[in-house]
Amino acid sequence: MYPLTTTAISEAYNRVRQHSETICEPLETEDYVPQPVPFVSPPKWHLAHSTWFFETFILKPFMPGYQVFDTDYNYLFNSYYNNVGERTLRTDRGNVTRPTTRNVYAYRQHVDRHMSELLETLTDPEALALVELGLHHEQQHQELLVTDIKYILGHNPLFPVYKSGHNLVDDTNGEGGFATISEGVYEIGFNSDELVTSSVSTMSSMSWADTKCICTNLKFPKLWLPMQNSSHSWKRAVIRTLTCGWTKAGRG
């Protein structure tokens, strides 16, 4: 996948950027703002921060004459990039009631319009690699968007439904069963000189003491509860892990 062609990058750009907004589509304006705990960021912040990445690392250096949307946004929506200036404390992201959600969407449109113009002629391999990195970065924030929206709505006393009939879990994502991993030493992670994001592990080795079995699809209580009566030698470890979660959820 690396490096992508200009055409593929343009298509990916439109697809990835749209998906962030699709995730937020069911939200009301008020849902974009809260930060119930420090490790949750407001959806508005994710939308703006992922946009700030493209403005800061692509448009400013690679598009001559580009005018930033708002000079305050570098401070408001930088996360941990020390070399591009001061930023809002992570714990204060929920205090950023202004700019409004509407302004953040206008910011996205402004950046998307200029990115689209730039991508028509962009051939610099370094710039294209940075665009791809920005897309991976936005996808990482899409995962955070989903978990943070879940936290925000789950801590609203009314437990508002994200989207009627919506289910993030695809319970048809496999035929079930277990994959066997034989005893041995395995290399895991990413072994390359290419640029990687913080979400990618670099190579390491792991020694498996014995043969393992990994379930090939997602598991739900109705599927793992019967394990309690099974005679498999691995059942205790599995049940112990699941029990911790079950107890923490107050159901044990």
Ligand SMILES: [Fe+2]
């Ligand atoms: Fe980020």
